Amino acid sequence: MKRDAPLTTRRRLLGAAAWASLAGVAPLAGCSGAGGAGRVIDGGFAGVAFERGHRLRDPANLAAPAAPARTRRVQVLIAGGGVAGLAAARALRQRGIEDFALLELEDTPGGNSRGLQLAGLPCPMGAHYLPVPGPAAFEVQDWLEELGLRRRVAGRWVYDERTLCHSPQERLFFQDAWQDGLLPLQGVDAGTLAQYRRFGARIEALRREARFALPAARSSGSAVHLALDAETFDAWLAREGFDAPHLRWYLDYCCRDDFGAGSATVSAWAGVHYFASRHGFHAAQDAPAADESEGVLTWPEGNGWLAQRLAEPLGDRLQLGRVVQRIESGRHAVEVDAWDAHSGTLERWTAAHCIVALPSFVAARVVAQPPDWLRAAARALPHASWVVVNVALDAPLHDRPGAAPSWDNVVYGSPALGYVDAGHQRLSPAPAPTVLTWYHALGTGPAVRAHLFQTPWTHWRDALLADLAGPHPDLPLRAQRMAVTRHGHAMVVPAPGVLAFLRRMPASNGASMLSKKESRGWLAPPRAGRLSFAHADWSGYSVFEEAFTRGHGAGALA
Template sequence: MKRRDFLRAGSLAAGSLGLAGCSRTPPPGLPPGQLLGPSQALGHRLRDGTGFPAASETRKVEALIIGGGMAGLSCGWWLKRQGHASFAVLELENEAGGNARSGSNPISAYPWGAHYLPLPGPEAPELRLMLAEFGALKGDPHALRPEYEERYLCFAPQERLHIHGAWQEGLLPQFGIAQAERHQQQRFVEQIASMKATLDGRGRPAFATPSARGGSPTAALAGISMADWLQQQGYDAPSLHWWVNYGCRDDYGTDYRQTSAWAGLHYHAGRHGQASNADSDDVLTWPEGNSWLTRRMAQGLGDALQPNAMAWQIEQTAQGCSVLVYLAQENRSVRYLADKLVWAAPAGFLAHVMPSLPPPWQTAMAQLSYAPWLVANLSLRAPPAERGQQPLCWDNVLYGAAGLGYVVANHQSLQLHDQGCVLSYYRPLTEATPAAGRKLLQTAPHAYWARSILAELGRVHPDLPGLTEQLDVWRWGHAMLRPTPSLFSSDALPRLRQPQGRIMLAHSDLSGFSLAEEAHYWGVRAARWLLDHKDEFA
């Protein structure tokens, strides 16, 4: 969700292996489509302790990185640019990218997960360096207000909200909102602006992205929910509560009643990016979403990246790390021997492959829980008809809906209105417990999701069912870590950030929430550890 609503309100005051599922004749009235997602078969085989073949080969590397999402790829990217060659990155799926995977069809590329990147601030110099290497940032990446490639800055119109039967510009509710609620919105905006400008005792922003380069969570905010914090501050406006909850569901996949207030406030106050040719709340986006970034990192790694490779046993000794890896396409196992190891997959999964998990990590991992998500891509032969004054935008949200709305994947195309379009629909399953949400994802058929999605979006686009030629669904059972009050009030995250012997974790999990900037930071930090640049951990 974009954050320009703050500026507008402020001015009034003074944002794999596919699962089994193939195209078949759909039920009457529904478009064809597939159920897709990360490999459940391999993941459940690992969870259930099903046997794997003995190793038939031994491979030696100085550094082994397990996990090819944003963090693992960032780790490999930094090693490569530092001239380090003796490393390997193992990825379970047939393509790297983690929750920044994407797909494509004759209409457009489209995201299966993360779909934009806010302008990185000065606290993320490594990310700016990468954007410069890839041509998304022009000139000096260390400038306070660098220039970004216009093609990758989100085109206007950028976002709208459907509320009380009409579309409004921006996502902060305005239509049909009483003046008393508007006053609360204004006060919230002013309070967030104050938090955003606050510095900690070391002169750093109290809220920064990546969060490790800002202030630490305070006890007063870490252990209560974002919903409770709003009530404590005297905010009871339904429109403000909806908007804040939308932000928590959007970035964290977690209802604001289960989101730590520190994480909820970080969403609004934690970014400080500026640009010479864009507003501070603009974002970088591509038809394929953040896969535009992960694929470029993956291409740069060459043979160092090994897809279809699942680590199923890790042992740490005084001499190094021994890792048994199943190569799915070859139906055999190999043994990797490495001096150091970086676990760049979700932290909560490490216990399944490392029987002798270090005790500090054992207790910390008990605090981790993951949010289930659903992403669907609807391929339309033409854009839906528009009624009213607000045209089809990049981000389109329905007030009070179960989902988060949809992004137009080919919004950046200048030929959008001359061809079909792809709508990328997002829905965190926050109405259920994570376990119940995962069970629903596992058992509900394609028709269940297709009917639900078309009914929800059909409220504002009656012609949508007739325009939709394909509706594919991607199921994320463990999409992202949930930033709960119990997590942030414990010592779990500090424990997980510390290396244990020859092993270090590198994942956005270490921040407590899943953001591309956070994953990139932890990946680069791990690369510096591998290179023994301990003085660069800041």
């Protein structure tokens, strides 16, 4: 998924009629297309309980009540059930600590890595894949081995072929036809192809000059990284002479897809890290033969499958529908007040230690007397909003010429990010109903979030239909139902200066937030009294590997 400053024209939220006009199609009233006129597509919002989180806007809910409805005591309490909180719970259990509880606001755990069922079919509400982790993400590697997804065969690591993304993996709707891969190639001039090669060479040179890896904190912080962090990716590209429109579109798309904001917003460090921390950049005709280490792991419900594997062993230690409203670290214990959304009552928890696996801006609001560095982080770290729309189809769509239907399908020039097919991993070749998951990163700022909350679900239905009208004019005929998920603060955005801010921000004990524990290289969590903090925000880069590693470190060192 994907500064509170005026939005650029390229990322401005468009009404359905305006978007349809830009796409060259008529505004949609309900639906249109081949045989679809007059049909009504059912749907609505799903997946995020905004009214629960918005309780934190009322200062009265943040104060300690005179008498909670009930009190409970555990050794360790985890606030937040996203990937970081779930990974922290796993790390506690690895240490033999079973006396803990995890409080999660939603009715299902996983944060942005959750899935749902639509028309009886699983599909993602957010993150939908995990790249095969590199050696720096050894905590993730160990866990995948524990799940049986990774094993040693003839001296090399291999991954379960059922979970590796099946071919064909991705395609681009470009010049009225589908092409393999997402980098525009068909009909592209020689000058653009030369820039593709030069950009790949520049990324490779930076990889040799400074290490890039996931999790980022195990590699980032050199003078090279900090220089890249000081300017936007767009500014760096312009200074390096990368001005080919097709290349710039692709790089902007990559930034919106991974960071939730475009190349004019994210730092050059983030833009370079996207390629340098993985497998570089190659135009299709120059790419080396792919191996399994370059693959991605995916499931019909996306990373919801991974979240469920983390949650399953927790039993009743996983407390769902709990809105953490106050966390206070005392001399002898931590006191946490949480509103139970199911009973409508307030409960108080006490623990020897609390792992705060909440976004920085939420942590700064609910922690009593937050330290200065936490307040500063809440101000300094921007977050992007996203819309994810799942649409159930009763049969496969007709296809335009070119590349075959793929897992990831993108429309060139679109303000959205295309769709993935939740049925792509099926082993049966027979045509069947499926769910397409359409992604749109909206950028940052309160105006974006206000628009997100104020528009009806039909706005996003019509936006999706207009966006995909070119490659799939029969979509209105096949679509049966839509589920729209709104993420108001989906992910931290690595804007210029974010890396430098995190590098210099000390924890309360004076140690660097990004320091390591020598024995295993665990990332030391920021701490304040009896609290330790675990979230992808503290990496400035919101992906599964970062959240998992942050949570594991907090649980291992709590």
